[in-house]
Amino acid sequence: MKRLTLVCLYICTALSQSIAQTKSVNLTDLKFTVEEAPEWSALLKRSTGWFGGDGIYTIPLNGVESKPSGPHIKTLFIFSDSMIGEIRDNTMAPGFKMIHNAVAVLNGNKPIAAQIKFYWDTDKKGEAESLFIPATPKADSSDYYWLGDGFVNQANKATYIFGYRVRNVGSGPFGFREVGNTLIKLAPGDQPPYKDAKQMDTPLYLTDGKNEIGSFGAGIYVNTKGAGAPKPDGYIYVYGVTGMAKNLSVARVLPVDFEDFKKWTFWDGNSWIGDINKAATVTTGVSNELSLSALPDGRYALVFQHGGMSTTVGMRIGASPIGPFGPVIKLWDCKADLTEKTFVVYNAKAHPTLSKPGELLISYNINSLEFIKDLKVHPNLYRPRFIRVKFQ
Incomplete structure (x- = not known):
């Protein structure tokens, strides 16, 4: 009993010291420049x-998440809703189709068109189809997947991708609702169209009395030595976003326990607990897709579209993967992309493995509230744009 008491005292003391240290970190000042990255x-x-x-999202297939990729590394790009077809005479040719997810693989670390290949599935008619279609016990036949973040787990070399189970509930640009959270597992070396992918319903989805939805998988930070993290503690941090306020919460789990959801814990503001419903809000005003990346000076960059859907690509500086986080630092104003009133921008995030040392490559998405109508006139509208942040 005495030994157990001493161990608990040591853990509590170490945690208190760690919290005290993070509170002293400068969360407001950062010297940087930012520019477009037109080649990406x-x-x-x-x-x-x-x-x-x-x-x-981009996933280095060697599992090294926090360091720039080399010329011989393959990167998996994962997309949600995707347009498949042809553009001719500056409009979409007849026969185009929107599917709900697709991927691409880039050979090397440079934006060379000849080095990237796109993949999707085909149905019985030979038409384009989503790579991943919900097939879990909780899935309805009308559900489809939008994809969250993913990573290569060096504990078993499998690739894990979060799948948000989405269902159409009405008409219009926002006539959909997320109804569940799924984990998609790709075996080591598995290739598109991933016919042997494993799908697992997760408990990482929640609703409250106000019908606000929360779900984990918006971003992943692999804080392990094998992933190249500068201050590894051995855990995988998974970020969740809840409600219209875009509240951010954090879960963590060891790589070997990634599929054992009973071993996941959630930060409640003071300690790690097993109750997802008591997860603390570590910051607000983020977006449903985001990233956390290690900065060269030892701090962390939380990158997101401020408020979910705005013209501001924002960043908060974090003292650790769970914060505390500082005020929003405006990195980029996307207003120049909004050449029509119906255009919107959303879901900014960083891609550290495709960034050069001392830089952070960031993407944001462009869409339209009158989707097909605008794409007939602006067929190349619906795709990510990139900017480059250089730290001084």
Whole structure:
């Protein structure tokens, strides 16, 4: 009993010291410049096959998440809703189709069109189809997946991707609702169209009395030595977003326990607990897709579209993967992209493995509230744009 008491005292003391240290970190000042990254934006400007999509996340297939990739590393791009077809005479040719998710694989770390290949599935008629279609016990036949973040788990070399189970509940640009959270597992070496992918319903989805939805998988930070994290503690941090206020919460789990949801814990503001409903809000005003990246000076960059859907690509500086986080730092104003009143921007995030040392490559999505109508006139509208932040 005495030994157990000493161990508990040591853990509590270490936690208190860690919290005290993070509170002393400067969360407001950061010297940087920012510019467009046109070569990366041009990589996804295409006229045949995949010619538009959103939801972009990038996963280095060697599992090294926090360091720039080398010329021999493959990167998996994952997209949600995607347009498949052809652009001719500056409009979408007849026969185009929107599917709900697709991927691409980039060879190397440079935006070279000849080095990227896009993948989707086909149905019995030979028409384009989503790669991942809900097939879990909780799935309805009308459900489809939008994809969250993913990573290669070095504990078993499998690739894990979060799938948000979405259902249409009405008409118009916002006539949909997320109804569940799924984990998609790709075996080591599995190739598109991923016919052997495993799908698991997760408990990482919640609603409250106000019918506000929360779900985890908006971003992942792999804080392990194998992933190249500068201050590894051995855990995988998974970020969740809840409600219209875009409240951010944090879960963590060891790599070997990633599929054992009973071993997931949630930060309640003081300690890690097993009750998802008591997860604390560590900051607000983020977006449903985001990223957390280590900065060169030891702090962390939380990158997001401020408020979910605005013209501001924002960043909060964090003292640790769970915060505390400072005020919003405006990185970029996307107003120049809104050449029509119906255009919107959303879901900014960073891609550290495609960034050069001392820089952070960031993407944001562009869409339209009158989707098909605007795409007939602006067929290359619906694709990510990139900016580059250089730290001084």
